[in-house]
Amino acid sequence: EDQVTQSPEALRLQEGESSSLNCSYTVSGLRGLFWYRQDPGKGPEFLFTLYSAGEEKEKERLKATLTKKESFLHITAPKPEDSATYLCAVQVGYGQNFVFGPGTRLSVLP
Amino acid sequence: GAVVSQHPSRVICKSGTSVKIECRSLDFQATTMFWYRQFPKQSLMLMATSNEGSKATYEQGVEKDKFLINHASLTLSTLTVTSAHPEDSSFYICSAASRQGYTDTQYFGPGTRLTVL
Numbered sequence: 001e002d003q004v005t006q007s008p009e010a011l012r013l014q015e016g017e018s019s020s021l022n023c024s025y026t027v028s029g030l031r032g033l034f035w036y037r038q039d040p041g042k043g044p045e046f047l048f049t050l051y052s053a054g055e056e057k058e059k060e061r062l063k064a065t066l067t068k069k070e071s072f073l074h075i076t077a078p079k080p081e082d083s084a085t086y087l088c089a090v091q092v093g094y095g096q097n098f099v100f101g102p103g104t105r106l107s108v109l110p
Numbered sequence: 111g112a113v114v115s116q117h118p119s120r121v122i123c124k125s126g127t128s129v130k131i132e133c134r135s136l137d138f139q140a141t142t143m144f145w146y147r148q149f150p151k152q153s154l155m156l157m158a159t160s161n162e163g164s165k166a167t168y169e170q171g172v173e174k175d176k177f178l179i180n181h182a183s184l185t186l187s188t189l190t191v192t193s194a195h196p197e198d199s200s201f202y203i204c205s206a207a208s209r210q211g212y213t214d215t216q217y218f219g220p221g222t223r224l225t226v227l
Binding site for chain 1: 116217
């Protein structure tokens with residue numbers, strides 16, 4: 001069975017304190033791994049797509065990396081506005097099959 | 111680019127009435143749209159996958175007669191909650207898939223908060 005887990009479940013950082021969020025997956029036929037950011041009461045906002053091991057993508061203070069078993073979302077010098085839930089998802093198989101992780105709730109304190 | 115709208119953003123209705131939620135991809139055509147339900151502090155729960163011009167595929171445990179999905183065009187899908195009851199109160203989110211290479215990126219709408227009294 002395809003599975004996606006995320007750790008930690010919740011993370012509290014001081015402003016400027018860099019850290020990483022983890023997304024581990026056990027799937028067959030990975031086609032792509034996605035990162036989203038979700039603010040309370042809103043729909044998820046697309047951040048990155050990663051396709052193959054070794055790939056990296058950056059956007060402002062965020063950097064996503066991918067290995068054969070997991071992906072990391074590195075947050076450098078976070079600001080309070082980076083506080084959100086970060087969701088990881090994978091697309092598997094030949095159809096439009098997606099598996100979402102449970103998310104990591106990030107709080108950045110001023 | 112890749113903007114998805116959802117309407118209404120918030121709806122309050124009486125028990126027994128039906129509510130329709132619209133999901134539109136504004137700047138791209140989406141062959142597939144997804145409908146999710148989300149409970150507080152929980153992840154997304156897929157309800158159904160909708161392809162333009164064909165019947166929706168519902169996830170196990172989702173009543174197709176209760177949650178009617180129509181995907182009339184490449185930019186519009188609707189979810190109708192029929193005979194709504196308080197237990198249907200939730201946050202409903204749609205997404206539209208855009209093919210990029212050999213993956214499909216889902217772009218999400220802002221969500222609809224349904225409250226059934």
